[in-house]
Amino acid sequence: MDIMESALKKHYEWKGKIEVISRTPINNREELSLAYTPGVARPCLEIEKNPELSYELTRRANLVAVITDGTAVLGLGDIGPRAAMPVMEGKCALFKEFAGVDAFPICVNSKDPDEIVRTIELIAYSFGGINLEDISAPRCFEIEKKLKEKLDIPVFHDDQHGTAIVASAAMMNAAKIAGKKISEMTLVINGAGAAGIAIAKQFLSLGIGNIIMVDLCGIICDGDDFQNPAHYEIAKLTNKNHLRGTLADAMKGADAFIGVSKPDLVSEEMVASMNEKAIVFAMANPVPEIMPDKAKAAGAFIVGTGRSDFPNQINNVVAFPGIFKGALAVRARDINEEMKLAAAKAIAECVPENELCAEKILPDSFDRKVAEAVAKAVAEAARESGVARI
Secondary structure (H helix, E strand, C coil): CCHHHHHHHHHHHHCCCCCCCCCCCCCCHHHHHHHCCCCCHHHHHHHHHCHHHHHHHCHHHHEEEEEECCCCECCCECCCHHHHHHHHHHHHHHHHHHHCCEEEEEECCCCCHHHHHHHHHHHHHHCCEEEECCCCCCHHHHHHHHHHHHCCCCEEEHHHHHHHHHHHHHHHHHHHHHCCCHHHCEEEEECCCHHHHHHHHHHHHHCCCEEEEEECCEECCCCCCCCCHHHHHHHHHCCCCCCCCCHHHHHCCCCEEEECCCCCCCCHHHHHCCCCCCEEEECCCCCCCCCHHHHHHCCCCEEEECCCCCCCECCHHHCHHHHHHHHHHCCCCCCCHHHHHHHHHHHHHCCCCCCCECCECCCCCCCCHHHHHHHHHHHHHHHHHCCCCC
């Protein structure tokens, strides 16, 4: 039985991966009166007088909403909100397992950005943070932007920023092993959707030398016309030399490649045309842009993928649990660029120097110390950047 059939069988057995557990005993009249009526009226009135006490007198301080519209679920595409529920439940289970953060899945039956924003705005008082998940581009940019403007709690689109944070952590360590300076590197990013653009912005904050972005139409260059409004902004920040052409043209002489696109788009010849000690992160799932053995055979020095059956899995699970844990700990109003960069550096530093090598550029996904390290770094960055409330 393969993993897909095994997982289906397990989901029939589990009938859901999360449940609500009471934090208080209710075994007699006194306990009932304390947890519910009449005693519960007192904390209600205290919150009415001071809304900030909702963080002290309810579970809100440790509760994240994992929200999707089901339009970009894993590699499955637009499968709808009901079909997205198993993924959202899984994400909630990871929050709890790796960071002790409670999370609740919410699948919204709408593709209207304004309707989705309004829905989240109306329920936001129940949560300490909002994790947007599996929402298609370019709508995801608009939804996140509007929510950040309207809400005073962290809003984080993990497909964008979680992926960017882990990829940048991996690149920090890969560059160190390869003896490359990030400030002198040329990076090619294939796929200019939500993840690709977020990765580009994250690497710009790292001080990358040059980024060349490629989409279905070829290299993105300032001055071109684009269907996606986000491409106009990123075109102004990348491709310093105004290179035009195909993915193959972009990869000639490049130091690193990151793929967030489709299977089998990168050939061995493309990898061979890259600079010495090339770094290749082929992150399309489940089939990468180029298989690791082919990339290595073509001369790649370090290879990473999104898969768990190869070395250097670039997995968001080392990022988002700790990021939210840290943000919630200081009641941050936002997850800003300073916090994202702090998270990336903390993840990179979780690999001990004596273990750092071409086959290990990221910490193990099951290393429980990672979430704690990331949470601490994120909380400190939140305080230093002025978005922490405590």
